[in-house]
């Protein structure tokens with residue numbers, strides 16, 4: 407196995423990749439209406455607000471990481487620059503997808519052709535759906551843009567595990583290895599996240615008076631194909647950063663251990679986040695073991 411495959415295995419074997427929450431979402435998609443009564447719109451709305459914080463921080467952190475790579479690239483030797491350029495291209499490509507650039511056909515396919523570019527930032531698309539849920543529950547007087555990790559506690563909506571996860575990701579974007587560790591973890595689990603949320607949202611798009619229309623699921627639909635690409639790209643990033651360190655200072659044990667430690671740490675934070683979201687949404691309903 408290559409080093410990148412080893413890292414991939416760590417993510418796939420963790421609670422970040424599959425967990426009780428995802429399992430319950432799968433169960434929920436196929437259960438009878440009476441079973442689904444116990445999942446409340448209020449709780450799913452709070453979940454959406456927490457995910458808004460996570461997806462916003464990730465989406466707004468990756469451009470500064472690519473900026474950091476570009477600055478390091480400027481002063482790198484020709485041999486190092488070749489690999490840094492590759493890493494920058496991969497990181498920027500994922501980042502630009504999250505900023506809503508390109509992939510016109512995907513937006514058009516799922517009813518988002520009319521969305522102006524400045525509203526296509528993915529966290530904003532998720533935010534539009536979340537605002538709709540907030541209006542439907544009338545449970546919050548907060549504007550979504552006004553909720554952040556600083557005032558989170560006073561809103562009572564943001565979980566400690568969300569704040570911990572966001573802090574962990576942001577701290578890791580301060581260095582090359584940490585940034586790749588975040589990309590690799592997030593992009594390896596992203597497809598499963600999208601599928602779990604899609605299962606969960608089915609209830610709120612069905613029935614005679616649905617809370618959400620198909621157009622509100624744009625964030626989820628466009629991510630289904632995108633996340634398969636991001637998964638492959640982020641694994642390439644692990645390969646590239648390994649080659650970079652080999653060329654720069656020899657592939658040493660220190661680099662290997664740092665990558666493993668950081669990926670494990672982010673996986674743990676995601677695992678805690680999903681545990682917390684599972685308790686919020688499913689409470690005592692927990693009944694399906696993860697695969």
Ligand SMILES: [Fe+2]
Nearest residue numbers: 503504528629
């Ligand atoms: Fe995205």
Ligand SMILES: [Fe+2]
Nearest residue numbers: 593596633636
């Ligand atoms: Fe992604």
